[in-house]
Each structure stands twice: as structure tokens, then as C-alpha cells.
Amino acid sequence: MARPAERGRRGNGLFVLACLLPALVLFVVFMIVPTVNVFRMSFYTWSGFSPDMRFVGLENFTRLLDDEQFVRAFQNTVALLVVVTVVTMGMALFLAAIMTRQKLRGRSLYRFILYVPSVLSVVVIAAVFSALYDQENGLINGTLQALSLDGLRQIWLGDQQLVLWSVAIAMVWQSLGYYMVLYMSGMSSIPESLYEASALDGASAGRQFFAITLPLIWQNLRTTLTFFVMSAVNLSFVLVRAMTGGGPDGSSEVLLSYMYKQAYTNSSYGYGMAIGVVIFAFSFLVSLLVSRATRREPLQF
Amino acid sequence: MTKTLRAGRALTYVLVTAIALAIAVPVGWVLLASMKQKGEFYGSPWTLPEGLHLQNYVDAFVTARMGQYFFTSVLVTVLGLVFVIAVSVPAAYVIARYEFRGRGLVEVALLAGLFVNVNYIVVPIFLMLVGWDRALVDVFPGGFFIDNPGVLSLVYAATSIPFTIYLLAAYFRSIPADYEEAAALDGASRFQVMTRVMLPMARPALTTVILFNFLAYWNDFIIALTLLPGEGKTLQVGLLNLMTAQKAAADYGRLYAGMVIVIVPVLIFYAFIQRRLIEGMASGGVKG
Numbered sequence: 001m002a003r004p005a006e007r008g009r010r011g012n013g014l015f016v017l018a019c020l021l022p023a024l025v026l027f028v029v030f031m032i033v034p035t036v037n038v039f040r041m042s043f044y045t046w047s048g049f050s051p052d053m054r055f056v057g058l059e060n061f062t063r064l065l066d067d068e069q070f071v072r073a074f075q076n077t078v079a080l081l082v083v084v085t086v087v088t089m090g091m092a093l094f095l096a097a098i099m100t101r102q103k104l105r106g107r108s109l110y111r112f113i114l115y116v117p118s119v120l121s122v123v124v125i126a127a128v129f130s131a132l133y134d135q136e137n138g139l140i141n142g143t144l145q146a147l148s149l150d151g152l153r154q155i156w157l158g159d160q161q162l163v164l165w166s167v168a169i170a171m172v173w174q175s176l177g178y179y180m181v182l183y184m185s186g187m188s189s190i191p192e193s194l195y196e197a198s199a200l201d202g203a204s205a206g207r208q209f210f211a212i213t214l215p216l217i218w219q220n221l222r223t224t225l226t227f228f229v230m231s232a233v234n235l236s237f238v239l240v241r242a243m244t245g246g247g248p249d250g251s252s253e254v255l256l257s258y259m260y261k262q263a264y265t266n267s268s269y270g271y272g273m274a275i276g277v278v279i280f281a282f283s284f285l286v287s288l289l290v291s292r293a294t295r296r297e298p299l300q301f
Numbered sequence: 302m303t304k305t306l307r308a309g310r311a312l313t314y315v316l317v318t319a320i321a322l323a324i325a326v327p328v329g330w331v332l333l334a335s336m337k338q339k340g341e342f343y344g345s346p347w348t349l350p351e352g353l354h355l356q357n358y359v360d361a362f363v364t365a366r367m368g369q370y371f372f373t374s375v376l377v378t379v380l381g382l383v384f385v386i387a388v389s390v391p392a393a394y395v396i397a398r399y400e401f402r403g404r405g406l407v408e409v410a411l412l413a414g415l416f417v418n419v420n421y422i423v424v425p426i427f428l429m430l431v432g433w434d435r436a437l438v439d440v441f442p443g444g445f446f447i448d449n450p451g452v453l454s455l456v457y458a459a460t461s462i463p464f465t466i467y468l469l470a471a472y473f474r475s476i477p478a479d480y481e482e483a484a485a486l487d488g489a490s491r492f493q494v495m496t497r498v499m500l501p502m503a504r505p506a507l508t509t510v511i512l513f514n515f516l517a518y519w520n521d522f523i524i525a526l527t528l529l530p531g532e533g534k535t536l537q538v539g540l541l542n543l544m545t546a547q548k549a550a551a552d553y554g555r556l557y558a559g560m561v562i563v564i565v566p567v568l569i570f571y572a573f574i575q576r577r578l579i580e581g582m583a584s585g586g587v588k589g
Contacts, residue, residue: 012399012401012491013401015395015399015491015492016395016399016401018391019391019392019394019395019495020391020392020395020396020407022387022388022391022392023388023389023391023392023462023466024392024407026384026388026455026458026459026462027410027411027414027459027462027463029459030426030455030456030459030460031414031417031422031459031460031462031463032410032414033425033429034422034425034426034429035417035421035422035425037422037425037428037429038421038422038424038425041425091320095317095320098313098316098317099317102310102313104313104314104317109321110317110318110321111579112572112575113321113324113325114320114321114324115571115575115578115579116324116325116328116568116571117324119516119520119567119568119570119571119578120520120564120567121519121520121521121522121537121563121567122520122522123522123537123538123540123541123544123563124537124540124560124563124564126541126544127540127544127556127560128327128328128331128560129327130544130548131327131330131331131334131553131557131560132327136343137342137343137346137553138346139326139327139330139346142345142346142347143346143347145345146345146347173323173324176320177324181579181582182582182583185579185582185583205309230416230418234418234420237420237523238420238522238523241523242522242541242544256420256421259424260424263424264424269424269428272424273424273425276421276424279421280421284416
């Protein structure tokens with residue numbers, strides 16, 4: 001096969017360069033340089049708008065350890081990650097299996113509806129959930145009152161014990177359909193004959209799920225889990241930013257929202273970027289752990 | 302056996318329907334509530350609006366300036382798409398088809414870029430642009446880089462380059478080289494081979510990246526919030542402002558109307574492209 005590269009080397013370099021350069025310039029200026037800057041700035045104290053930038057080494061990081069608000073934001077992030085991942089993935093796998101195996105009537109309508117939150121913006125989702133959770137006129141409290149269940153009414157976003165769960169529900173609501181559709185496309189390529197054979201052996205639907213479906217989409221699941229960690233860290237931030245502002249009293253603060261606060265509200269850019277480095281390291285580590293923990297021999301069908 | 306099977310099936314329907322309702326009801330409720338008058342927000346949330354109170358929409362569009370923000374959103378989204386396609390198609394093409402020094406490095410860097418989310422780097426981007434503005438204060442006394450929709454779309458384009466190139470390059474690799482060779486024999490230049498032969502063949506991949514990037518740009522809120530701090534806002538940032546203002550004033554009609562203005566165009570768009578969107582996901586458009 002004569003590759004285009006062998007057609008005449010003269011001038012190829014120029015053509016390649018002309019094609020690559022615009023993309024590379026944009027990529028380097030707006031992604032690589034800022035990424036490097038996150039790490040660089042974490043060693044400085046800097047209020048942003050003054051030229052006074054002082055190198056402090058690891059001081060920002062040691063300060064983090066004694067920062068109760070940071071520790072709390074870290075705990076909240078981990079709690080949200082664990083709960084939201086387990087619930088979303090579990091439900092998405094279950095629903096996807098039902099939808100592909102049982103040939104439900106109206107399947108495409110269900111799929112259409114369940115995917116809707118994935119096309120909505122996080123601000124819209126925050127706005128919808130603020131309306132649902134509204135203390136006086138919200139859909140949830142209003143419904144409880146209409147059903148004479150006044151005792152169950154809650155201040156969903158104003159209660160320190162509840163607010164994180166309220167955010168978690170919104171996160172599951174947002175991502176469930178996306179992962180369901182993703183798993184559905186993986187599951188629909190599993191040959192029907194495998195299920196027929198196991199049905200003849202008397203395997204129940206539940207047993208088929210664990211013995212056939214799950215092992216065969218395992219690689220798919222691994223990849224999505226790695227991505228899910230990062231997208232959940234981001235989603236929690238944007239939701240918290242728009243819905244609770246981290247409140248009440250820091251009880252729904254997550255890592256990225258705390259970084260944002262330190263940078264813009266507190267003008268401690270260096271300190272904020274140290275938090276950024278911690279988030280980088282944390283999500284990278286979690287992704288690595290997930291990838292290690294879920295390693296299996298790839299199966300084929 | 303058949304009895305339990307039927308019971309199981311019924312249970313499945315109940316379950317799936319319940320979940321679908323949990324998604325549809327809040328959205329539908331917002332649509333309904335957007336037509337309520339101020340007094341109707343007290344009492345049960347399940348009451349239907351007494352009439353089609355469209356004044357909320359007028360208020361949201363004009364007074365809350367959602368109409369103006371709408372056009373800012375359209376502008377930055379379209380510009381962002383133009384930028385990202387213009388720079389990514391040639392880059393993806395040469396990465397897929399040409400041997401050159403440093404190709405491995407470029408590929409690894411782009412792959413690593415897939416894992417850098419813009420939420421982590423928005424602060425340094427902001428400070429960098431502020432710095433540029435300060436350096437050029439003699440040329441542009443009012444500032445140029447901050448509060449510039451064009452710069453915002455450039456940042457959108459830049460941050461989606463890794464994903465876009467990744468997807469396009471994979472597709473270009475799957476197209477047989479025979480087409481290019483035939484075109485080259487007919488005397489087409491390298492540039493013509495790329496734009497006249499390969500680009501039209503890559504339409505499915507191009508559609509996928511446009512759809513996913515469209516949703517990402519249109520729905521973005523953190524970058525727009527940071528880079529457009531002035532009067533000109535995007536729809537998402539405008540909605541956030543509306544949320545804060547209307548809650549403080551306990552006046553919900555305008556807020557619900559604002560939400561509908563943001564939701565409905567995306568829903569219409571989604572209704573039209575859902576098949577392609579889902580195919581795109583299956584073909585590797587996985588994006589966190």
C-alpha cells in the first residue's frame with residue numbers, strides 16, 4: 001500500500017505543519033499552559049491582581065491539612081462519589097438489562113425520557129431541583145402537605161444533614177439515563193444464542209444477568225467507571241455552585257467549589273490552586289484504583 | 302412459571318414507568334408553573350394554572366434580558382463549533398494519514414488532554430487572559446480578552462480539541478486509502494484530497510462531534526461565568542442570575558418562564574437528533 005507519505009516527501013512537512021499548527025497552538029495555550037500553571041501557582045501565595053507573587057514551597061499544602069473546611073469538602077466529595085457511583089451504576093445496569101432483555105413495549109419512549117436530563121444543562125437541573133426542594137412552594141413539600149404527611153416535610157437544601165443527599169439525588173437523576181443508554185448499546189450486541197442456551201439449562205433472568213450480561217460488558221463498565229469518577233467530581237461542583245453555594249455552613253461544599261471560593265471570593269489564587277492539585281491527584285488516583293480493582297481477563301463472544 | 306413471569310413483567314413496567322415519571326414530572330411541572338400568576342404559587346403545587354399567563358415570558362425575555370442572552374449563547378456556540386471544526390479536521394487528518402516526526406508525542410499529549418477537565422484549569426485561563434489585557438492596556442484600554450464572546454468560543458474550541466481529534470482521527474483511519482490515491486492520481490492536491498475527498502466521507506463522525514460539542518458549549522456555565530463577567534452573558538449564566546434574584550424576591554413566575562426558555566430549545570433539538578446522538582455514543586462519543 002502506497003501511503004500518501006511516500007508519494008513525494010518534499011513539501012509534506014509544510015503541509016503537515018500547516019494542518020497541525022492551529023490546533024496545537026490552541027491546545028497548548030488554553031490547555032497545556034493553564035494545566036502547568038495550576039501546579040506552578042500552587043507553590044506561591046498570590047492575591048491575583050497584585051504583582052506580588054511569593055514562593056512558599058509546600059506551605060499551601062501543609063495549610064490544607066489544618067483547614068477544617070477543606071477536610072469537610074474532601075469528605076463530602078468522597079461521600080458523593082461513592083454513593084452516586086454505586087446507585088447510578090447499579091440502577092443503570094439494571095435498567096439497561098431490563099430494557100434490552102425484556103423487549104418492553106414503548107422501549108424507545110422510555111429511553112427518550114430517561115436520556116432527557118443528559119441534554120439539559122446543569123444550571124437547569126439545579127433550577128428544577130431548587131424548585132422541587134423549595135421549602136414553601138416546592139413540589140415535594142407541597143405534595144407531602146396535600147397528602148397530609150406534613151410530618152415528612154423537610155428543608156431539603158437548608159438542613160445540614162440532608163443537603164448532601166439532596167444534591168446526590170440530583171446527580172443520580174442527571175446521569176442515570178446516559179449510562180443506561182451506554183450499557184444498552186453494549187448489551188444489545190451480545191448474541192441471543194447465549195441466552196437461549198442458558199435458558200435451556202434453566203438459568204433465571206437474574207442468573208443470566210450475572211453469568212452472561214455483566215461479564216460480557218465488563219470492559220465497557222470499566223471505561224465508564226473511570227470517566228464517571230471525573231465527571232461526578234465536576235457535576236457535583238457545578239450543581240453545588242448553582243444550587244446551594246456550598247451551604248448551609250459548608251455542609252455541601254465539595255473540592256472544586258471550595259477551590260473556586262478560595263480563588264475568586266477569597267482571592268487566594270495560590271491556595272486555591274493547591275486544592276486544584278489535590279483534586280487532580282485524587283481523581284487520577286481513584287481512576288487508577290478503579291481500573292486496577294476491576295481488571296479481569298477480557299471475555300469474547 | 303408463566304404466572305411469576307407475568308408478575309415479573311408487570312413489576313418491571315411499574316418500575317420503569319416510575320423512573321420515567323420521576324424524570325418527566327418535574328420538567329412538565331416547570332412548564333406548567335411558568336404560566337402561573339404570582340398568587341397561584343401559594344397553596345398546592347399541583348393546581349393547574351388558571352389561564353395562559355404569558356406575561357412571565359415577556360418579563361423573562363425583556364426585563365430579565367433572557368432574549369439578549371439567548372443570542373449571546375447562539376453566537377458563542379456557533380463560533381466555537383466553527384473554530385473547533387476548522388482546526389481539528391486538518392489536524393486529525395494528518396495524524397491519521399501522515400507519518401511525521403513527533404506524531405507519537407502529539408498523540409500522547411492529546412490523549413492526556415482528554416483527562417484534563419476545564420473546571421480544573423478555568424482559574425489559570427482567567428488569570429492568563431487578565432494578564433494579557435493588562436499587558437495590552439495601551440492598545441485596548443477597555444480590555445479585549447475578558448468579556449469577549451469570541452475569546453470564550455476560542456476557549457470552548459480549545460478545550461474540546463482532544464475529544465474532537467480523537468474521534469475524527471479514528472474515523473479517518475477507517476476510510477480505505479484507495480480513495481485518496483485515486484484522487485491524487487487524478488491530480489488533486491493534498492489540500493483538495495483532504496477537503497474534497499476525505500471530509501465528505503467523514504460526515505458521520507463530523508455530525509457526532511458537532512452534536513456533542515454543541516451540547517457542551519450550549520450547556521456550559523462555569524467558563525462563561527468566568528470569562529464573561531460583564532453585562533453580556535450566556536443563557537445559562539443569565540438563568541443563574543434570575544434564580545438568585547427571583548428567589549430573593551419570592552417571585553417565581555419569571556424564573557419558571559426563564560427555565561422553559563432554556564429547556565425547550567434543547568428538548569426540540571434532542572427530539573430531532575436523538576437517534577444520531579445515541580449512535581454517536583455507541584461509536585465512541587463517550588465524554589465525561
